[in-house]
Amino acid sequence: MLGEGSPLRRLLHPESGPAKVSSVILFGPPGSGKTTLAQLVALSSGRRFVELSAVAAGVKDVREAIDRAKYELGATGVETVLFVDEVHRFNKAQQDALLPAVENRLVTLVAATTENPAFSIISPLLSRSLLLTLRPLDEAAIRTVVARAAVDPRGLDNSVTISESAFETLIRLAGGDARRSLTYLEAAAGASLSRGSAEIDDETLALAVDRMVVNYDRNGDQHYDVASALIKSVRGSDADAALHYLARMLEAGEDPRFIARRLMISASEDIGLADSNALTVAVAAAQACALIGMPEARIILGHATIYLATAPKSNAAYLAIDGAIADLRAGKGGAIPAGLRDTHGAVRFMESPPEEPYRYPHDYPGGVIAAQYAPDDLREREYYQPTRHGAEARISDALVRIQEILKGERGGS
Known part of the structure; x- marks a missing residue:
């Protein structure tokens, strides 16, 4: 600039x-x-x-x-x-x-x-x-601002010191706002001196800014402990507990984009096809947070958290893709059935047409026909095992009929 x-x-x-x-x-x-x-x-x-x-x-x-x-x-x-x-x-x-x-x-x-x-x-x-x-100041810039203000003659002029814990908490509470960081520093210095102390500690800082100093280290265990508690509460369908952990993260100055990313993952891992709209809500929340920022982003995240916590749950999609990857890593998965291969490649290498040519499902009643799509060694493998929760109940019923047709056990070919 x-x-x-x-x-x-x-x-x-x-x-x-x-x-x-x-x-x-x-x-x-x-x-x-x-x-x-x-x-x-x-x-x-x-x-x-x-x-x-x-x-x-x-x-x-x-x-x-x-x-x-x-x-x-x-x-x-x-x-x-x-x-x-x-x-x-x-x-x-x-x-x-x-x-x-x-x-x-x-x-x-x-x-x-x-x-x-x-x-x-x-x-x-x-x-x-x-x-x-202009973008919000990063933590390094806020640290510089606060450190200078503490020693500069135009600021506190070394009249007080600040503990490492209180310093990090103040940086976190500032949320990228230099003015807010200086306001908090000045208030904490005044509160410390009025109590006859020349050091700003966590207790004095909490008193000065009139808010509880949350025990939360964005680079340590607390960061991941609270995030884990949030997602596990969503998974367990306890909206109130999830909101509590969301509030702890927000009050501690956690990046709302980090929270939104975790909610998007949960939407697919813990809800999946039981309510596919959960992923739409989570993605929309992430986009809204990026556009709006704090403090209003808390409303968006609260909305998404409640939706995900109260949605029907299924990890079937999560287990399905992991099962497919596990088989692949175990060496399973042979040649692609001839009828599924790229026909342009066959022409290019002058290969003979496959004995069982590909049949276009849309040309048949119901759009599903008896056919083999998986390699021979995975022909009987069923990765996706839908639950009876939410929309997956309907998917489960449809999947039973589809499998019967694919295996030639009922009409469709």
């Missing part, structure tokens, strides 16, 4: 002429650095910095800021960076008021939003702006 010729580089080191960037929309989650970037744009280029919050400002405030910017430009030659925070909260009329200043380059507009600009920003403003998407 800061490479030569990039939008941010051109904002930080403005040029005159058509290449000049006059409007940028920063789209990203809270605490990802939108306000800081806007301030850097102003400071690095010696421009005035004016901030408006769309929560409190109206059209009058916008016009006053633009009029002042126009005056400063004419009187002193100093340009203005107008930063509008939470711009998605502006209605159409308020966003329209920004257009003339953007078009005439009276201000350098930097607008920040946590909502998808395609749905929250009017098209004329969006078409005149560069869109930059």
Whole structure:
């Protein structure tokens, strides 16, 4: 984003002429650095910095800021960076008021939003702006932010220390939000000093942020123990227990994408064809989590968890594919029946047509005929053993009829 010729580089080191960037929309989650970037744009280029919050400002405030910017430009030659925070909260009329200043380059507009600009920003403003998407900070970046704040004279200036456990918990609770991490650090430092202690521990941190510090190590046993408990509760059809473990993972700052992946696996492994819609729900939940993110993703995951926990259960599909793989690894599975082989290969190598040519099932009543599809040594092997749970009861009944036809025990050929 800061490479030569990039939008941010051109904002930080403005040029005159058509290449000049006059409007940028920063789209990203809270605490990802939108306000800081806007301030850097102003400071690095010696421009005035004016901030408006769309929560409190109206059209009058916008016009006053633009009029002042126009005056400063004419009187002193100093340009203005107008930063509008939470711009998605502006209605159409308020966003329209920004257009003339953007078009005439009276201000350098930097607008920040946590909502998808395609749905929250009017098209004329969006078409005149560069869109930059900011991602949540990773744990390494949050660690750096917190560590610097603890020792920097502008921060805590070494007035307190923080235990390793509390430090890791704070990073986890921040959830990629730098602002939240600093808020928690400041609150925990205040709570620690008020108790006559110069160290922030887990107890002080929990007291300061007013939430229980969950015993959960994302890289250790707790990570896998709680995830295992979640899936086993879903498998055991206990929706309440599953929700408890889901909540523990979310409150500990677990990546919702990891949870969604586990639920997708469970949908096929533990439910399978007893309710094939379970996989659809789990995949949709994973996609929704990726689009929405936390904290709203908790609702999506809760929805999917309850659906999977209350769905009929079957591991027949899971056992079936593992059975087929086990036979293959044991050396079973001979030549493919001649009638099933690629006919183009037969022509290419001038082979004789098979004694039993392939018969197209759709040409026969019922679409199923007596035929051998498996290799000779697996002819009698039945991997898929459906249960009588949910939709598999119907599948089981149909499979009995299909097997009878395949083996020539009833009409169909």
